[in-house]
Amino acid sequence: MKRVLTGLGVAAIVAYCLIPFYWMVVSSFRRTADIYHQTPLPSPWSLESYAGVFDEGTGFGQALLNSAVVAVVTTAVTLLIGTLAAYALARLDFRGKNVILALIIAVSMFPGALLVVPLLKLFTSIGWINSYQAMILPSMSFALPLTVWNLTTFFRQMPRELEHAAMIDGCSAFDAFRKVILPVAAPGVFTTAILAFIVTWNEFIIAVTMVNDVDRQTATVRIAQFTGAAKFATPFGTQMAAGVLVTIPLVILVLFFQRRIVAGLTAGAVK
Amino acid sequence: MSGAANRRRGPRERAGQSRLAALMLSPTLVVLALVVLYPLLSAVRESFYTSGETLDADGFVVEGERFAGLANYSGVLGERFVNALANTTLFTVATVSIEVVLGVLMALVMHRAFRGRGFLRASILIPWAVPTAVSGLMWRWIFQADGVANTIIGQQILWTTEGVQAKIAVIVADTWKTAPFVGLLVLAGLQIIAGEVYEAARVDGASAWQTFWRITLPLVRPALLVAVLFRMMDALRVFDLPYVLIGPRKHSVETLSALIWDEATRVHYGPASAYGTMLFLYIALIAFVFVKLLGADLLADVRTRRRVAS
Numbered sequence: 001m002k003r004v005l006t007g008l009g010v011a012a013i014v015a016y017c018l019i020p021f022y023w024m025v026v027s028s029f030r031r032t033a034d035i036y037h038q039t040p041l042p043s044p045w046s047l048e049s050y051a052g053v054f055d056e057g058t059g060f061g062q063a064l065l066n067s068a069v070v071a072v073v074t075t076a077v078t079l080l081i082g083t084l085a086a087y088a089l090a091r092l093d094f095r096g097k098n099v100i101l102a103l104i105i106a107v108s109m110f111p112g113a114l115l116v117v118p119l120l121k122l123f124t125s126i127g128w129i130n131s132y133q134a135m136i137l138p139s140m141s142f143a144l145p146l147t148v149w150n151l152t153t154f155f156r157q158m159p160r161e162l163e164h165a166a167m168i169d170g171c172s173a174f175d176a177f178r179k180v181i182l183p184v185a186a187p188g189v190f191t192t193a194i195l196a197f198i199v200t201w202n203e204f205i206i207a208v209t210m211v212n213d214v215d216r217q218t219a220t221v222r223i224a225q226f227t228g229a230a231k232f233a234t235p236f237g238t239q240m241a242a243g244v245l246v247t248i249p250l251v252i253l254v255l256f257f258q259r260r261i262v263a264g265l266t267a268g269a270v271k
Numbered sequence: 272m273s274g275a276a277n278r279r280r281g282p283r284e285r286a287g288q289s290r291l292a293a294l295m296l297s298p299t300l301v302v303l304a305l306v307v308l309y310p311l312l313s314a315v316r317e318s319f320y321t322s323g324e325t326l327d328a329d330g331f332v333v334e335g336e337r338f339a340g341l342a343n344y345s346g347v348l349g350e351r352f353v354n355a356l357a358n359t360t361l362f363t364v365a366t367v368s369i370e371v372v373l374g375v376l377m378a379l380v381m382h383r384a385f386r387g388r389g390f391l392r393a394s395i396l397i398p399w400a401v402p403t404a405v406s407g408l409m410w411r412w413i414f415q416a417d418g419v420a421n422t423i424i425g426q427q428i429l430w431t432t433e434g435v436q437a438k439i440a441v442i443v444a445d446t447w448k449t450a451p452f453v454g455l456l457v458l459a460g461l462q463i464i465a466g467e468v469y470e471a472a473r474v475d476g477a478s479a480w481q482t483f484w485r486i487t488l489p490l491v492r493p494a495l496l497v498a499v500l501f502r503m504m505d506a507l508r509v510f511d512l513p514y515v516l517i518g519p520r521k522h523s524v525e526t527l528s529a530l531i532w533d534e535a536t537r538v539h540y541g542p543a544s545a546y547g548t549m550l551f552l553y554i555a556l557i558a559f560v561f562v563k564l565l566g567a568d569l570l571a572d573v574r575t576r577r578r579v580a581s
Contacts, residue, residue, distance in 0.1 A: 002383075009380030010391055017394045017451055021401065023419060024409045036417050085299035094289040100296065107307050111508035111554060113528035114547035115306065117535045118313035141306040144299060173291050202402035204511035205532065220404040224515045236412050243405040250400040258392050265399075265452070266459035 028240035035237045049237035053245060059214050060242060063222035067246075070135045070207070070218055071200040077136070078143045078196050083189060086151030087177050091163065101152065108145035112205045115141055120209055134210040135218065139203055143196045150195065153267045154188035155181070191264040194257055198250055219246045311551070317544035318343050343545035352546060354522060355530040356553075361438065362526065363506040366445045370502060371495070373446065374453025379487075381454065382461045395451040403448065407515025410444035414516075431516065433523045441513050441524050445506070453498045460494025461487070496565055503561065507554050527553070 030037060031046040053060050088094075089101050119138055128134040162184065166176035182189075207218045214222070223242045226235070254261060321339035346352050377395070384391055398406070413420050414430035421427055430440045468490070472482045510528035517524045520533060527550045534543035 006380060006383045009376075010384050010387065013377050013380060013451075013454075014391065014394045016447070017398050020409060020413060020447060021397055023413060024405075027412060038419055038422055081298035081302065084295040088292040088295035092288045092292040092295070093285055094292040097292075100300075104299075104303070107303055109504040109554065109558065110307055110311075111528060111531075111547070111550050113508060113510060113531040113535075114314055114551050115310040117531065117540060117543045117547050118310040118317060119306070120535055121317075121540055122313075137302075138306050140302050144302060148299060173288060198400060202404075204402075204404050204514075205528065208514075209532065209536065220402050220511075223408060224404045224511075226408075236415070239408050240412060243408050246405050247401050250402070251397065254396045254400045255393055258389065258396055261396060262392060262455060262459075266456055 024240050024243055028237065028244045030237060032235075032237050049235075049241035050245075052235065052238040053242045058222075058226070058238075059217070060219070060222060060226075060245075062215055063217050063219040064245070066132075066216055067201055067219040069132055070139065070203075071197050073132070074136050074139045074143050074200045075193055075196045078140055078147045079189060079193055082144055082147035082192075083151055083182075083185075086148045087155055087181065089148065090152045090155035091160075091177075091181075092173070101149075104145050104148050108142055108149070110141060112138075112142070116205060116209045123210060128210075130211050130213040130216045132216070135203075135207050138206045138210070139200050142203075143200055146199060147192050147196050150192045150264055150267055151185075151188060154185065154192070158184065187260070191257070191260040194253055194261060195264050198253065201250065314544040314547050314551075317540055318548045321541045339541065343541040344549075346542050347545065347549055351522075351525070351530065352527075352549075355525050355527045355546075358438070358524060359507060359509070359526045359528075362441060362445065362509060363503060365442045366449070366506050367499060367502050369442070369446050370450040370453045371499060373450040374457050374498065375491075375495070377451060377454030378457035378461055378491075379483075381458050395454060398448045398450075399452045399455075401448065403511045404515050406444060406448050407512050410440065410447075411516050414440050431518075433517075433521055435523070437517045437521065437523045441516055444516055445509070445512055448512075449502060449505075453502060456498035456501075457491055457495055460491040464490045500558070500561060503557060504554060507557065508550070 026040070026042055027035065028049050029045050029047070030042040031044070031048050032052075034042065034046075037043075052058075085104075089097060115138060119134075123129055123131075123134045158181065162180050163173070163176045166180040167173070171179065202220060203218070204220050204224075207221045208224070211217050211221070217225075219242075223239065223246060226239050226242055319339060319341075320336045321342060322336045381388075381391060381395070401409070411431055412418060415421075416427065416429055418430075420430065428436050430436050464487070468486055469482065472486055477485070508528050509526050510532060513521070513524040513526060513529060519529065525533075527546065531543050531546045531550065534540075534546065
């Protein structure tokens, strides 16, 4: 009896999570003429919408590339400086540690809309509008706290004996970090990289504010303003196909690294 | 534990560690100062100034910034700001409450599920991974007049037009995306409850409901509170979902973030900064009250668990 109930519950959760997503995927494979059909599977299947996404003038390929540039650079820079900060917070002994950690967490709760106002003014005056850095730099306001917080929890869980052994062997504190800790911490750093990449890829308010040139828009902004190549009505098929394409990189990450992602997401919450 | 070790290590080594820590922390702190502290201070300052061309008392054109006192804040009493504040609050209260209930239910089920765990976990991550802008488009399609939502409920509701239905559409879409995330956090909390506790409850003849209400819920409370705090802070600054699902500058779903953004993109930096400062204060106030009311024992819990663990 209990097993049946659990089974039903599992089925309900899977349906809840996947059916809306499934509907987007199915709709993306219908012909434009069949877009309002509500059969569970498209008949016939068609790639018309996907062709529409990459039609000249949509700039969608460029938008995907822009998203990749912004997300990859933000993730890389964030990891580079965030790993150092996290190690100091987790392992070194100095005054004001807890205050700094609390501040960094508080920063992650900042409303993007507030940050965007002065930065828009600043970037306008120094000619940064429509540049990658105008998206990358503000994106650090949320990617960096996430990275530092996750890695701090991760470093704390590592056995202290690692550094002790290294230091007895004559390493300095920084060498111990670089040569002993960092290689062992690679999985945690990798998990954090995935999370930082996903949240940056999904970013919207900064990208929609700092860029108005279609050639520099990221994919999330581009699809929100997507009218497709077609001049008539809202091109729902094309929108769904574009939505699927923007989501695919993330779905792949989720399928491959689900265990790590879950560990990373819940690291700060229960430990 | 670490304190004792450090005392043994002596003051010189401690000074060395402090210097290293300062070096390692400075890049992060510099970046955060640049992209968070500077905008915050700048916005607060800006909110008291007005810019652009105006006429002075003698009828001459004056350019540049002038101190404006609370003039930029006058809109705070206006209908548009109050409406945005009400929408933001409604979305936050509605979505977070629904997500907590659904999230706890999902966590309870996932905790019992043994077969197909990998598939279940992958499914539950999908809504979280779908970018909000894409989920906005997706639900806009589902909520079309001829869309599948209307077919299922057999109604002809114009979901994405101004009105209560637009608010409901936003709440549904937001709940879909984030309830599984709450479920994951709660599940992590469930997994650290020792099995013996349930064993003891069973031996004492507790009913399933008693076990849930008296054991599971109190023990999972810290994880749940963290999830609620995360979600509240997120919901209070929501921008992209209403923007994509219903559209920009739509009265019935305009949130504070949307209002601020709209003013900023019209180069009304003064009012935008004033509203931004208000949103910041609102979020800070809610976080403060939340931690004060519910968080005191949350912190205590974490501390006890740390002590037990070490």
